[in-house]
Amino acid sequence: xxxxxxxxxxxxxxxxxxxxxxxxxxxxxxxxxxxxxxxxxxxxxxxxxxxxxxxxxxxxxxxxxxxxxxxxxxxxxxxxxxxxxxxxxxxxxxxxxxxxxxxxxxxxxxxxxxxxxxxxxxxxxxxxxxxxxxxxxxxxxxxxxxxxxxxxxxxxxxxxxxxxxxxxxxxxxxxxxxxxxxxxxxxxxxxxxxxxxxxxxxxxxxxxxxxxxxxxxxxxxxxxxxxxxxxxxxxxxxxxxxxxxxxxxxxxxxxxxxxxxxxxxxxxxxxxxxxxxxxxxxxxxxxxxxxxxxxxxxxxxxxxxxxxxxxxxxxxxxxxxxxxxxxxxxxxxxxxxxxxxxxxxxxxxxxxxxxxxxxxxxxxxxxxxxxxxxx
Amino acid sequence: xxxxxxxxxxxxxxxxxxxxxxxxxxxxxxxxxxxxxxxxxxxxxxxxxxxxxxxxxxxxxxxxxxxxxxxxxxxxxxxxxxxxxxxxxxxxxxxxxxxxxxxxxxxxxxxxxxxxxxxxxx
Numbered sequence: 474x475x476x477x478x479x480x481x482x483x484x485x486x487x488x489x490x491x492x493x494x495x496x497x498x499x500x501x502x503x504x505x506x507x508x509x510x511x512x513x514x515x516x517x518x519x520x521x522x523x524x525x526x527x528x529x530x531x532x533x534x535x536x537x538x539x540x541x542x543x544x545x546x547x548x549x550x551x552x553x554x555x556x557x558x559x560x561x562x563x564x565x566x567x568x569x570x571x572x573x574x575x576x577x578x579x580x581x582x583x584x585x586x587x588x589x590x591x592x593x594x595x596x597x598x599x600x601x602x603x604x605x606x607x608x609x610x611x612x613x614x615x616x617x618x619x620x621x622x623x624x625x626x627x628x629x630x631x632x633x634x635x636x637x638x639x640x641x642x643x644x645x646x647x648x649x650x651x652x653x654x655x656x657x658x659x660x661x662x663x664x665x666x667x668x669x670x671x672x673x674x675x676x677x678x679x680x681x682x683x684x685x686x687x688x689x690x691x692x693x694x695x696x697x698x699x700x701x702x703x704x705x706x707x708x709x710x711x712x713x714x715x716x717x718x719x720x721x722x723x724x725x726x727x728x729x730x731x732x733x734x735x736x737x738x739x740x741x742x743x744x745x746x747x748x749x750x751x752x753x754x755x756x757x758x759x760x761x762x763x764x765x766x767x768x769x770x771x772x773x774x775x776x777x778x779x780x781x782x783x784x785x786x787x788x789x790x791x792x793x794x795x796x797x798x799x800x801x802x803x804x805x806x807x808x809x810x811x812x813x814x815x816x817x818x819x820x821x822x823x824x825x826x827x828x829x830x831x832x833x834x835x836x837x838x839x840x841x842x843x844x845x846x847x848x
Numbered sequence: 849x850x851x852x853x854x855x856x857x858x859x860x861x862x863x864x865x866x867x868x869x870x871x872x873x874x875x876x877x878x879x880x881x882x883x884x885x886x887x888x889x890x891x892x893x894x895x896x897x898x899x900x901x902x903x904x905x906x907x908x909x910x911x912x913x914x915x916x917x918x919x920x921x922x923x924x925x926x927x928x929x930x931x932x933x934x935x936x937x938x939x940x941x942x943x944x945x946x947x948x949x950x951x952x953x954x955x956x957x958x959x960x961x962x963x964x965x966x967x968x969x970x
Contacts, residue, residue, distance in 0.1 A: 512906050513881040698880065698907045775884050775904050797906050798883045827886070827902065 483529035484619045484679035492694055499697060500592030502530040507696035515699035516800040519665055520841075523625040524695035525686050532595025533615040533673055534602070536586040544609035545579070545586055548602065550722060550745050552732035556581045561645040561660050563730050564588075565722050566598060571747030571754070572718035573725065574601060576710065578671075580647045580660060587647075587658065589620065589671070591712045605746075619679035624669030624703070626844065627691035632659075632670055635685055639670060643848035652682060661846060664700065666707025666839055668846040705806060706799045708767060708838030714778060715765060715794045715808045721747070723754035724810070726765040726838075731755070763791070764816040767838040768824070770805030773798070774831045776824040782809055783823045783830065790815050793824065802840045807833070851939075852915070852955055853964035856897075859939060860915040862955050869915060870943040871903060871934060874968040880905040882934040887923040888945060894918065896954055901944060903934060916954045918947040 480503040483489075489496065494505035505527065507515060518524055536545055546553040551564045558581055566574040575594040580587045590598045599614050606612075623632050633640045636650045639659050647660035655678035663669040674682055686692050701711065710716045716725045733739050737752050745751075753759035770776055775798040782791035796807030807824070815822060818837055823830035851861050857875035861868045876882060886902040894900050894914040901912035923945045927933050933942035949955070959967060 506907070507880060511881050513883075516906075702906050773884065774886075775909070777909060798904070800906065 481530075483527055484676040485527045485529065485683055488680055488683055489527065489694075494694070494696060497697070500530045502592065504530060505694070505696040507698045508694050510693065512696070512698040512702065513800050515693070515695045516702050518693050519625045519667060519695055519699060519703055520801050521626065522693070523623055523628040523631050523669075523689070523691040524665075524699070525683060525692050526622040526624065526695050526700055527619075527683070528592075528622050528671070529619040529676075529679065530592035531620050532590040532592060532598065533618050533620065534588040534590065534599065535613040535615060536588065536602075536610050537584065537613070538610035541586050541610035542581070544606035546735075546741070547745055548605055550731040550735050550748065550751055552734045552741075553579070553586070554741070555732075555734060558583050559647050561647055561662055565727065565730060566601065567722070567745060567747040567751065568718055569746050571721040571750035573712075573716045573720055573722065574598065574718060576712055576716060578660075578662060580658075582647070582649075582658070587673070589673075593713060617676055619674050619676050621672045621674070621679065621683060621686070622663050622669060623672070623686060623692065624663045624665040624667045624695075625691075626668060628667070628669040629846070631686060631689040631691045634689060635682075642670075642846075644668075644845040653678065655682070657682075664707070664709060665703040666709070666841055666843045666845075667703075668844055702797055702800055705795050705797060705808065706802055706839065706841040707843060708808075708840060710765075710808070711795055720765070720810070721751055721754060721761070723751060724761050724763055724765065728755065761813055763810045764813050765794075766809055766811055766816050767836045767840060768793070768796075768807040768809055768822070768833040769802075769836040769840065770807075770824070771832040771834060772805075774805060774826055776805050776807050776826055776831060776833065780807075781825045782811060782815075782833070783825055784815065785821070785823075791822065799840055805833070806836075806840045811835070850955070852958035852960060853967075854913065854915045854958060855967060856911075856913045857968065858913060858915050860955070860958065862949070862952075865949050865952060866921060866946055867916065867918075867949060867955070868943050868946050870938055871912065872964070872968070873938050875903075875910070876935045876938045876942070879903065879908055879910060882931045885927055885931050885934065885944070887928055888920045890920050890923060892920050893950070894920070894947075896951075903931075912944060914947070915958060916947065917950040919950070920945050921948050922946040
């Protein structure tokens with residue numbers, strides 16, 4: 474009882490309760506884990522129509538000032554300066570050992586850098602960013618703003634009825650919009666592998682906007698349970714499970730997120746926290762001991778986080794960090810860290826589930842093809 | 849017929865010296881969509897409160913405990929093939945296994961429906 478009393482609520486709390494959501498504590502908030510339709514139905518609805526997610530627990534920040542992009546670049550192995558107007562990019566805050574403090578999304582909005590970070594990390598991220606670059610730019614947390622995601626192949630149809638023009642966005646771009654007098658910022662992005670949008674808006678407009686979306690025939694509310702199964706099928710990392718301060722971007726198989734301009738030989742190589750280690754790992758002078766991989770189960774047994782992975786000889790060579798019986802892929806899937814020599818696609822490993830060996834195979838990611846709208 | 853319940857959210861229906869065991873409506877509701885069950889081997893014996901099986905939804909896994917001491921005489925192969933029966937018909941086609949009672953008196957100490965409903969509501 475006391476645990477729930479201390480929880481924060483999002484601007485959609487009344488709506489969640491009205492919709493019959495089962496609420497759980499998550500990142501300090503009371504959040505809907507599922508609605509009466511249930512996790513699997515919500516998962517399939519998102520893959521076939523459009524699902525509405527309340528992700529208002531996530532942290533929104535603005536960085537402003539002439540030096541903001543250069544300053545933000547000093548925290549991440551990512552090209553911030555070269556990002557075009559209203560373009561969005563995936564970023565990684567690193568500590569001085571190259572470990573991942575958080576993963577995030579940011580947009581160049583011209584007058585600011587708009588950053589979205591994980592809910593459970595937002596206060597730590599803010600303190601980190603303030604302490605490292607607070608002298609070089611203005612950092613404005615907007616933790617009171619709401620964030621909604623509308624995901625799925627029919628998301629564009631539903632959202633364009635409320636916000637004409639969003640259909641012209643392509644994946645990883647954004648635009649400002651006004652709805653009933655409220656300032657919105659919309660990006661074509663998400664955490665499901667589907668086409669879709671994320672909408673930042675004032676808390677005061679969130680309930681009415683969410684109800685307007687739910688009134689569209691394509692749209693149903695989706696809880697955190699399906700959000701997790703959708704992101705895992707899309708091969709996307711969950712901070713705290715699949716990446717954390719003990720994993721580097723190279724170990725996490727996130728090399729694609731580190732643009733050439735920041736790598737050895739690039740015009741702005743290095744100069745970010747943890748660069749010595751990360752660049753040495755990228756260049757191969759400091760080979761990684763373990764790598765994040767995807768695994769598919771060869772038997773219909775779910776394999777969950779913390780399950781050990783053994784080689785043919787019965788030695789532990791890795792551990793699962795996320796895993797479930799995937800509703801769309803229709804088989805067990807997992808993300809895991811394995812010793813580098815077991816990371817090749819097709820490698821057979823045994824997952825030790827309740828003392829029994831369940832065969833799995835290293836698989837390409839994602840487990841379900843992405844369907845982003847690239848224009 | 850005497851349907852009894854455990855605090856681990858199993859039901860047991862005793863007929864003579866054999867009982868049918870499943871998970872309760874409350875248990876399946878709390879788990880959500882059941883996607884996998886691990887059933888015990890026929891012929892294997894368990895003590896009361898031993899873990900005899902596993903039931904998993906997409907989001908969670910839960911152990912199924914033996915409500916009584918005894919030997920497994922039959923398991924529900926239909927449930928193995930279609931785990932969603934544990935949601936749609938938990939007290940019927942979603943049964944888990946049958947057990948031959950070794951100590952029938954254990955049943956008397958289990959919860960009746962009124963006591964179970966009170967327990968699971970609290």
